[in-house]
Amino acid sequence: MTETITLTPHSSSPTAKGFLTDTSLCIGCKACEVACKQWNQLPLDDLDWFGTSYDNTRKLGATTWRHVTFAEVPGAGGAGGQTNWLMMSDVCKHCQHAGCLEACPTGAIIRTEFNTVVIQQDVCNGCGYCVPACPYGVVDLNVEGSAADGKAHKCTLCYDRLSDGLEPACAKACPTDSIIFGDVIELQERAERRVDDLRDKGLPAYLYGNEEAGAGGGIGNLGAQFILLDDSARYNLPAHPSLPQDRTFGAVAAMAATALALTAATAWAFKKS
Amino acid sequence: MSDRATTPAHPAENGELITHNSQRTTSDAVQGSYYGLPVVKAPHWRWLVITYFFFGALAGGGFVVGTIAEFFSHDRALVRAARYLSLAAILPSPPLLILDLGRPERFLNMLRIVKLRSPMSLGSWALTGLSLFSGIAAGLQILSDLRGRPTMPLLSRIAAILGMPFAIFVCGYTGVLLAITNVPLWARSTYLLGPTFVASAFSSTVAALSLILGITGGEEKTGLRLARAGTVAVTAELTLLMLGLARLGKLGRPLTAPPLGLIFWPWTVGLGMVTPLIVLSGAVRGKQWSLRTRILTSLLALSGSYSLRMLMIFAGRKSAERPEDYFEMTDR
Numbered sequence: 210m211t212e213t214i215t216l217t218p219h220s221s222s223p224t225a226k227g228f229l230t231d232t233s234l235c236i237g238c239k240a241c242e243v244a245c246k247q248w249n250q251l252p253l254d255d256l257d258w259f260g261t262s263y264d265n266t267r268k269l270g271a272t273t274w275r276h277v278t279f280a281e282v283p284g285a286g287g288a289g290g291q292t293n294w295l296m297m298s299d300v301c302k303h304c305q306h307a308g309c310l311e312a313c314p315t316g317a318i319i320r321t322e323f324n325t326v327v328i329q330q331d332v333c334n335g336c337g338y339c340v341p342a343c344p345y346g347v348v349d350l351n352v353e354g355s356a357a358d359g360k361a362h363k364c365t366l367c368y369d370r371l372s373d374g375l376e377p378a379c380a381k382a383c384p385t386d387s388i389i390f391g392d393v394i395e396l397q398e399r400a401e402r403r404v405d406d407l408r409d410k411g412l413p414a415y416l417y418g419n420e421e422a423g424a425g426g427g428i429g430n431l432g433a434q435f436i437l438l439d440d441s442a443r444y445n446l447p448a449h450p451s452l453p454q455d456r457t458f459g460a461v462a463a464m465a466a467t468a469l470a471l472t473a474a475t476a477w478a479f480k481k482s
Numbered sequence: 483m484s485d486r487a488t489t490p491a492h493p494a495e496n497g498e499l500i501t502h503n504s505q506r507t508t509s510d511a512v513q514g515s516y517y518g519l520p521v522v523k524a525p526h527w528r529w530l531v532i533t534y535f536f537f538g539a540l541a542g543g544g545f546v547v548g549t550i551a552e553f554f555s556h557d558r559a560l561v562r563a564a565r566y567l568s569l570a571a572i573l574p575s576p577p578l579l580i581l582d583l584g585r586p587e588r589f590l591n592m593l594r595i596v597k598l599r600s601p602m603s604l605g606s607w608a609l610t611g612l613s614l615f616s617g618i619a620a621g622l623q624i625l626s627d628l629r630g631r632p633t634m635p636l637l638s639r640i641a642a643i644l645g646m647p648f649a650i651f652v653c654g655y656t657g658v659l660l661a662i663t664n665v666p667l668w669a670r671s672t673y674l675l676g677p678t679f680v681a682s683a684f685s686s687t688v689a690a691l692s693l694i695l696g697i698t699g700g701e702e703k704t705g706l707r708l709a710r711a712g713t714v715a716v717t718a719e720l721t722l723l724m725l726g727l728a729r730l731g732k733l734g735r736p737l738t739a740p741p742l743g744l745i746f747w748p749w750t751v752g753l754g755m756v757t758p759l760i761v762l763s764g765a766v767r768g769k770q771w772s773l774r775t776r777i778l779t780s781l782l783a784l785s786g787s788y789s790l791r792m793l794m795i796f797a798g799r800k801s802a803e804r805p806e807d808y809f810e811m812t813d814r
């Protein structure tokens with residue numbers, strides 16, 4: 210295991226590792242969710258049927274690092290208004306410029322030598338500021354239940370397995386290769402070929418996770434990209450999110466300018482008479 | 483596992499629930515969202531952080547107003563009250579913030595790194611800096627009061643100036659902290675939330691000083707000075723808040739529509755801003771105001787500033803739960 214930490218955030222660098230999740234191949238078996246929980250020793254979620262779909266985890270969270278969405282779309286897929294299932298295994302995007310990492314005041318969230326984004330559990334103090342900083346609602350504090358430790362958690366892209374030359378547990382377990390792991394650059398090329406294939410077959414496939422769709426806006430490219438078959442909102446993914454910290458300077462400047470103006474006005478109010 | 487399997491009343495077997503939810507499925511699918519489930523997550527912050535936001539504003543505001551009074555008014559009573567206010571408000575701040583952490587014993591990790599693009603990191607440092615300078619200024623004030631003559635006036639003035647950047651930051655960074663997130667209600671009004679919080683810090687500080695000096699019987703001139711400063715600050719606060727709401731449009735509804743709107747309009751805006759503005763501007767124009775009116779107005783303004791912070795946090799939580807708002811914000 211190497212101790213090197215790359216501080217330059219660039220998930221398109223030759224060493225960047227990531228996922229490609231091809232939703233056209235997903236059969237909704239949830240092997241990825243189970244494998245993730247087993248390998249990372251995450252406790253059982255409060256499973257229940259919600260009466261809306263076969264989705265019984267509903268969101269990514271502190272103890273759910275892979276989440277399979279089941280969107281039932283009536284009339285989609287052509288064929289006489291037949292109901293279509295859109296299934297997708299969601300995960301931390303390991304952003305090129307990550308909101309969670311930039312928000313973290315303790316430096317607990319780091320970019321690893323694989324260009325992935327990992328929370329160092331021995332540094333996190335549970336301030337919770339990374340939670341609203343993630344444009345995809347991925348990271349969460351573990352404050353409820355028996356395993357509550359008050360700290361922020363999310364997918365580590367199986368940092369421990371990568372360090373030992375293994376692929377992440379979810380990619381290993383996926384029986385259809387809907388989830389594949391590899392070098393981000395290679396995965397991107399592969400995704401483009403696959404999107405072309407699917408389009409030739411008449412499916413409205415596209416790649417989610419670059420400037421055109423799913424990232425950009427200061428986020429750059431995603432380390433975990435997706436091939437989607439419908440509007441990203443159907444998978445609960447934003448179309449054009451942005452990196453909040455790109456607004457920090459402007460917001461601080463506006464705040465300081467107001468404070469100076471009010472300081473001058475108050476000085477006038479005190480001095481007069 | 484076993485009690486899960488033997489639980490008889492499984493929600494899916496409940497006819498009503500299925501009807502309700504399957505209706506929801508259809509309508510949400512039509513709108514193109516994922517069963518109306520939230521996309522982004524709000525922070526866990528509640529009362530501890532809300533209360534800190536309030537005290538932080540007074541701590542920063544007290545220091546700023548103290549420095550202004552020191553250099554522009556020669557009103558010793560005003561300077562003294564402002565410095566004591568700043569110190570009194572800063573004392574509970576770190577405990578409130580530390581208790582809110584998931585791992586309070588690790589609070590010092592906030593100070594192991596400086597991150598210029600993280601308002602949380604900058605705020606932690608600003609609060610640390612302000613504690614130092616506010617401590618010096620108030621400490622010297624205590625010594626002066628005990629000895630009956632100024633103690634190290636030069637040092638006190640230097641501290642008053644050096645502490646200003648930290649104090650100004652503490653006044654307003656809480657608004658920036660909320661703005662630099664993906665919560666639609668906070669993020670959409672990025673460049674107005676910090677200014678609104680700054681103006682609110684000025685108005686609540688002036689209200690607190692007016693209250694303190696009213697009760698302890700300060701000069702009449704001090705009261706007039708504060709009324710004038712208060713009029714300016716509340717006008718700015720109200721204007722910036724309304725500009726922010728205009729900028730938010732539909733995304734502002736978690737704050738302005740019921741249920742929170744039922745608190746926001748009458749209390750935060752009506753009692754907390756408009757009423758003090760009417761009374762203060764009257765006092766500036768030379769209208770007589772009784773001590774009772776002065777105390778009551780100050781309390782209203784302070785409660786308005788507390789409720790503004792409270793409602794901003796709770797409305798942000800609601801905003802994050804609305805996928806349609808986030809999709810609208812990220813729809814380019």
Ligand code: SF4
Pocket residue numbers: 301302303304307308309310326342343344345346347348363
């Ligand atoms: S998807 Fe969210 S949690 Fe994952 S790296 Fe990006 S900002 Fe961080």
